[in-house]
Amino acid sequence: MHVPLLDLKAQYVGIRDEVLAQINEVLDSQQCIGGPKVEALEKAVAAASDCKYAVGVASGTDAILNTLMSLEIGPGDEVITTPFTFFATAGCIARVGAKPVFVDIDPKTFNLNPTGIEAAITDKTRAIMPVHLFGQMADMDSIMAVAGQASLAVIEDAAQSITSTYKGRKAGSIGTAGCFSFFPSKNLGGIGDGGMIVTNDKKLYKRLMIMRNHGMEPKYYHKEIGGNFRLDPIQAAALLVKLPYLDKWSAKRRKNAKYYSKRFKGTVVRTPQISKDCESIYNQYVIRVPRRDELVEYLRKKDIGCEVYYPVPLHLQECFAFLGYKQGAFPKAETASQEVLALPIYPELTDDMKDYVIETVLSFYE
Numbered sequence: 001m002h003v004p005l006l007d008l009k010a011q012y013v014g015i016r017d018e019v020l021a022q023i024n025e026v027l028d029s030q031q032c033i034g035g036p037k038v039e040a041l042e043k044a045v046a047a048a049s050d051c052k053y054a055v056g057v058a059s060g061t062d063a064i065l066n067t068l069m070s071l072e073i074g075p076g077d078e079v080i081t082t083p084f085t086f087f088a089t090a091g092c093i094a095r096v097g098a099k100p101v102f103v104d105i106d107p108k109t110f111n112l113n114p115t116g117i118e119a120a121i122t123d124k125t126r127a128i129m130p131v132h133l134f135g136q137m138a139d140m141d142s143i144m145a146v147a148g149q150a151s152l153a154v155i156e157d158a159a160q161s162i163t164s165t166y167k168g169r170k171a172g173s174i175g176t177a178g179c180f181s182f183f184p185s186k187n188l189g190g191i192g193d194g195g196m197i198v199t200n201d202k203k204l205y206k207r208l209m210i211m212r213n214h215g216m217e218p219k220y221y222h223k224e225i226g227g228n229f230r231l232d233p234i235q236a237a238a239l240l241v242k243l244p245y246l247d248k249w250s251a252k253r254r255k256n257a258k259y260y261s262k263r264f265k266g267t268v269v270r271t272p273q274i275s276k277d278c279e280s281i282y283n284q285y286v287i288r289v290p291r292r293d294e295l296v297e298y299l300r301k302k303d304i305g306c307e308v309y310y311p312v313p314l315h316l317q318e319c320f321a322f323l324g325y326k327q328g329a330f331p332k333a334e335t336a337s338q339e340v341l342a343l344p345i346y347p348e349l350t351d352d353m354k355d356y357v358i359e360t361v362l363s364f365y366e
Helices: 008-013 016-029 036-048 060-070 088-095 114-120 140-150 202-211 233-264 292-301 318-323 331-339 351-365
Strands: 053-057 078-081 099-102 125-129 153-157 177-181 195-199 285-288 340-343
Touching: 008 016, 016 036, 016 233, 036 053, 036 195, 036 233, 053 060, 053 202, 060 088, 060 153, 060 177, 060 195, 060 202, 078 088, 088 099, 099 318, 114 140, 125 140, 140 153, 195 202, 233 285, 233 351, 292 340, 292 351, 331 340
Parallel strands: 078 099, 078 125, 125 153, 153 177
Antiparallel strands: 053 195, 177 195, 285 340
């Protein structure tokens, strides 16, 4: 049996006509930059995130980059974040000239551990950037408490967690701003790159809007050096079709996760631990296992898709050697990188497909 890690074709079959109709509207209008589709998506995502404002951008990376630039974080500044995440989190901090300062993770949730943040704060610290990894939000009350005491901005990297909740509050709605990605593999994925920033801060919202368009306001007048961070209306058109399905798709992912976890209970497989304060959207279903790399090879031979998120924590990446971190600096993140493995979790999985994945994983250890 073939079980891919993700099957976007299965999703597309059910919405093809709707997507094509929306895209044709954009093409017929020939308004190919900005316009009503982008504005409609911004309003819809803001509402879905319990936020007042949203700014469409070209990618999740640009969402982080625009937010940092709009908060005037740059050379000489420090931003505290996690070493166990996709590269863009720390990459954007470095790109604006600031210094990423890492704090180890909570090994249960894989998210930034708030207990280590206070010790990492210096007089150069400007912000904390928690990542809501794999669809589960970080411990935001603790993070916001530390940030409040030190007067720091909080940028939620919610690229993998749109509409996930922490104590009933939506991802992106708690900090200074929240950053989403619409990369095709996300729960709400586009047909290419795309992203969104949400905030409840009107002043920041206005600056984000200007900075995404070369710092231009009015046209051809530049008080700031911004960038081209604009979201394409064709992406917005496709996402407007998908957004109403998002809650249903995320619910199916939770159902699939429950199925997996029940079957793996009592085995060598350590299943995801979701905090009682959180509802995850399971952008990934990530297990922890011994002999992980051997299992990966075995699953691929059995035609089962899987992926390691992430094999090398950021503090050990070659491009961040200048930060001076060494092996052993963040042991929880380093151990996770050696044990984690994502299994197929997408909504269209059948019970037979899930059974095949489960039985194949367990057969490896038997």
